[in-house]
Amino acid sequence: xxxxxxxxxxxxxxxxxxxxxxxxxxxxxxxxxxxxxxxxxxxxxxxxxxxxxxxxxxxxxxxxxxxxxxxxxxxxxxxxxxxxxxxxxxxxxxxxxxxxxxxxxxxxxxxxxxxxxxxxxxxxxxxxxxxxxxxxxxxxxxxxxxxxxxxxxxxxxxxxxxxxxxxxxxxxxxxxxxxxxxxxxxxxxxxxxxxxxxxxxxxxxxxxxxxxxxxxxxxxxxxxxxxxxxxxxxxxxxxxxxxxxxxxxxxxxxxxxxxxxxxxxxxxxxxxxxxxxxxxxxxxxxxxxxxxxxxxxxxxxxxxxxxxxxxxxxxxxxxxxxxxxxxxxxxxxxxxxxxxxxxxxxxxxxxxxxxxxxxxxxxxxxxxxxxxxxxxxxxxxxxxxxxxxxxxxxxxxxxxxxxxxxxxxxxxxxxxxxxxxxxxxxxxxxxxxxxxxxxxxxxxxxxxxxxxxxxxxxxxxxxxxxxxxxxxxxxxxxxxxxxxxxxxxxxxxxxxxxxxxxxxxxxxxxxxxxxxxxxxxx
Numbered sequence: 001x002x003x004x005x006x007x008x009x010x011x012x013x014x015x016x017x018x019x020x021x022x023x024x025x026x027x028x029x030x031x032x033x034x035x036x037x038x039x040x041x042x043x044x045x046x047x048x049x050x051x052x053x054x055x056x057x058x059x060x061x062x063x064x065x066x067x068x069x070x071x072x073x074x075x076x077x078x079x080x081x082x083x084x085x086x087x088x089x090x091x092x093x094x095x096x097x098x099x100x101x102x103x104x105x106x107x108x109x110x111x112x113x114x115x116x117x118x119x120x121x122x123x124x125x126x127x128x129x130x131x132x133x134x135x136x137x138x139x140x141x142x143x144x145x146x147x148x149x150x151x152x153x154x155x156x157x158x159x160x161x162x163x164x165x166x167x168x169x170x171x172x173x174x175x176x177x178x179x180x181x182x183x184x185x186x187x188x189x190x191x192x193x194x195x196x197x198x199x200x201x202x203x204x205x206x207x208x209x210x211x212x213x214x215x216x217x218x219x220x221x222x223x224x225x226x227x228x229x230x231x232x233x234x235x236x237x238x239x240x241x242x243x244x245x246x247x248x249x250x251x252x253x254x255x256x257x258x259x260x261x262x263x264x265x266x267x268x269x270x271x272x273x274x275x276x277x278x279x280x281x282x283x284x285x286x287x288x289x290x291x292x293x294x295x296x297x298x299x300x301x302x303x304x305x306x307x308x309x310x311x312x313x314x315x316x317x318x319x320x321x322x323x324x325x326x327x328x329x330x331x332x333x334x335x336x337x338x339x340x341x342x343x344x345x346x347x348x349x350x351x352x353x354x355x356x357x358x359x360x361x362x363x364x365x366x367x368x369x370x371x372x373x374x375x376x377x378x379x380x381x382x383x384x385x386x387x388x389x390x391x392x393x394x395x396x397x398x399x400x401x402x403x404x405x406x407x408x409x410x411x412x413x414x415x416x417x418x419x420x421x422x423x424x425x426x427x428x429x430x431x432x433x434x435x436x437x438x439x440x441x442x443x444x445x446x447x448x449x450x451x452x453x454x455x456x457x458x459x460x461x462x463x464x465x466x467x468x469x470x471x472x473x474x475x476x477x478x479x480x481x482x483x484x485x486x487x488x489x490x491x492x493x494x495x496x497x498x499x500x501x502x503x504x505x506x507x508x509x510x511x512x513x514x515x516x517x518x519x520x521x522x
Contacts, residue, residue: 029116036123144171201522202231204318206267208256208515213498215509219259227253229269231282242288251276260511262499263467263475265324268317272303272337282337296344303337304356307344308374308394312414313424313447314463318519320447322495323479325465331408331428331441333398334372336362352378361400372398387416406431410441420450424463432470439469457485476500493517 148156149164157164205228212221233247255267265271273280285300298307305328309315314326321327328334340358354376364370376394383389392412397405410428417423425444432439445463453460460482467475476499483493494516501509 029113029120032120033116033123036120036127039127146171197234197236200233200235201520202233202318203521204229204269204517204519206269206322206515206517208267208495208513210256210260211512213510213512215501215507218509219261223256223259225254225256225259225267227251227255227267227269238286239288241290241293242286244286246284247282248279249273249282250279256513260499260513262501262511263469263472264330264465264477266322266497266499266513268322268324268327271317271324271327272305272335294345294347296346298342298344300339301337302340302342302356302358304334304340304342304358304372304374305332307342307354307356308332308376308392309410309412309426310378310390310392311412311424311426312390313422313461314414314426314443314445318517318521319483319491319493320461321463321479321481322493322515322517323463323465323477323497325441325467325475325477326443326445326463326479329410329412329426329428329441329443330467331410331430331439332374332394332396333406333408333430334360336360338362338370338372340372350380352376352380354378360398364400368399370400372396372400383415387418387422389413389415420448420452422447434470437470439467441468442466453482455485459483459485473501473503475502489520489522491519493519 146169147166148158148169149160149166150156151161151164160166205226207224207226209224210219210222212219229249229251231247231249233245236244238244251270251273255265255270257266257270260266270276273282281301283301283303283306285298285302287296287298289296309329309332314321315328317324317327324330338359340356342356343354345353355374357371357373359367359370360372361370374394374396376392378390378392381389381391390413393409394411395407395409397407399405408428408430410426412424412426414422414424423444423446426441428441429438430441443463443465445461447459447461449459450456460480462480463478465475465477467477477497479495479497481493481495483491485491495514497511497513497515499509499511499513501511503509
């Protein structure tokens, strides 16, 4: 009887003991979960919040514009954010996935051991991912803007005070933070890209043929010409907003300009080059940008036509008109490239202001005998019912002639009538070698693209120029071209030009010059 009673008591107490054991196990698992959540929160806070190491005032910067900040990890030029507070780790009782720390949505008093074990496994995996893919960054310097109040005695305070004046100063902070390995890799690649030397090639081949249409047979008729050109250029980022550029060019072959004797070049590839059939350093300069990238300064061996007398429809002998008179205004008078400087100020409001000077005579012993200066004002506008239009006005002086300064002035205009058609025009006037007289130049035409051609990437144009000089005679030119875009980096063009050369006391000479041009850029 006693045995039966004991057995009954044991059987009745067994479920209670099992329940108590399960509750204790659930409590242990929940304690483990809380420890893991705390560890996960600390890791996340360290990854996202920089910690301040040291702070020092930026010398000589009070009241001035902030200098460009060193590159921060993914926050170039930004102020250092304040350390973030660790988020609360209470488990949500809302729907599953509503809490980043409790994506399963388990209730805080859950006693299901399997569910709690799954929760622990998920937290441990997240901690392993954070520890294996994040690293501490090296301490880095950031520039922080700060407003202070300075009284008459030079005492600084953070809050306004009677008689104190508010000024802007800057502080440097040494900070670090945790970041992912991917961020470090991307930062290293971006730094290598910025400071790497890049090489590019722009190669062209132009074959042309001349046919005399009128005048005396002073030049051979039905002659063929060919000119091969290769530009090898280098660019390198040497500092923030600062680049180095160099262009080495080589030309080979006889162009038609050696025989036809036109006032302007038939083939613009040979413009401003001293020697052919050898390598020439066309340009080598350093450019930097200041005042929030509004002022660009270039110093070195320059071609000022890269900065002045621009025109989006007639400014590139490699892809548009090949006649030099339809690439740049001849009254600019720029015959060679030389050492100099160019400043371009763009306040981002439509107007641009440019000033430049360069050496203009390689035989001169000083710049006093060979200074060429240019100034230009440009305005970008959008007329009602039309596209963008650029209106530029320039003025230049040149003392390379040895008889004081000669002056010239002119304008270059391009106006889009829509996405497919652009009109252009130029005018220039320059002091002539004949006293109290000026040479005059006029040009105009159009460029068609994007639907007005055979294929989407093609474009074509027609242009006319008129150059009237007081001592060398007059020239009339008409040119048409069609540019086939074969690939992204390869183009084939067909050209036809007709020149009329009018010389005082001599019959008019006429030349029809068809040609083909193959251009590759990579």
